[in-house]
Amino acid sequence: xxxxxxxxxxxxxxxxxxxxxxxxxxxxxxxxxxxxxxxxxxxxxxxxxxxxxxxxxxxxxxxxxxxxxxxxxxxxxxxxxxxxxxxxxxxxxxxxxxxxxxxxxxxxxxxxxxxxx
Numbered sequence: 001x002x003x004x005x006x007x008x009x010x011x012x013x014x015x016x017x018x019x020x021x022x023x024x025x026x027x028x029x030x031x032x033x034x035x036x037x038x039x040x041x042x043x044x045x046x047x048x049x050x051x052x053x054x055x056x057x058x059x060x061x062x063x064x065x066x067x068x069x070x071x072x073x074x075x076x077x078x079x080x081x082x083x084x085x086x087x088x089x090x091x092x093x094x095x096x097x098x099x100x101x102x103x104x105x106x107x108x109x110x111x112x113x114x115x116x117x
Contacts, residue, residue, distance in 0.1 A: 001026065002024055002025060002026040002028075002029055002098075002106065003024070003025045003026070003106075003108075004022050004023070004024055004025075004096050004097070004098060004106055004107065004108035004109075005022065005023050005025060005108060005109070006020060006021065006022045006094070006095070006096050006108040006109065006110065006111040007020070007021050007022075007023075007111065008020040008021050008111065009094060009111030009112045009113045010112075010113070010114070011114045011115075011116060012086055012113075012114070012115055012116070013086075013115070013116050014086060014087055014088055014115055014116065014117050015085060015086065016086050016115075017082070017083060017084045017085075017086065018083050018086065018113060019080060019081065019082050019083070020036070020080065020081040020083070020094055020096075020111060020113070021078055021079075021080055022034070022036075022078065022079045022080075022081075022096030022108055023076065023077060023078045024077040024078070024098065025077075026077075029077045029098075030053075030100065031053050031098040031099060031100045031106075032052070032053060032054075032099050032100065033050045033051065033052055033053060033098070033099040033104075034050065034051055034053055034070075034072060034079040034096065034097070034098055034099075035047065035048070035049065035050035035051075035096065035097050035098075035099065035104060036048040036049045036050070036070060036079075036081045036094060036095070036096055036097075037094070037095045037096075037097060037104075038090075038092035038093065038094045038095070038113075039092055039093050039095070039110075040091065040092045040093075045095070046061065046092075047061055048060070048061055048064055048068065048081070048094070049061070049064065049068055049070040049081060050070065050099075051070045051071065051072050051079060053072065053074070056072065058070050063089075064083075064090075067083065067084050067085045067086075068081060068082065068083050068084070069081070069082040069084075070082075079096060081094070081096075083113070086113075086115045087115060088115045088116070088117045089115075090113065090115050091113060091114050091115045092112075092113060093110040093111065093112050093113075094110065094111050094112075094113050095107055095108055095109075095110045095111075096108045
């Protein structure tokens with residue numbers, strides 16, 4: 001059974017950088033897209049970024065464009081989220097997810113990112 005395992009969260013000061021990783025376990029892994037989402041208490045989960053697993057094309061929510069970069073390593077079945085110029089508003093639990101069908105159907109456990117002012 002394939003699982004997604006995130007790592008790299010923690011505490012950082014505003015203006016700092018952090019990189020999140022999400023590795024898919026299992027020998028075989030196939031997906032159309034890998035995405036990053038985030039959620040804060042009392043709010044719905046928000047789309048952050050996605051990458052086409054095959055072509056590498058990327059999509060971002062407007063609030064992170066120019067600051068965040070999503071990338072992948074197909075050989076390692078790993079997707080990354082490089083976050084620069086972090087703001088307190090970026091504080092959230094970040095989740096990675098795989099869209100293997102017509103929706104994101106496999107989710108990681110989440111990792112906390114806290115940006116202090």
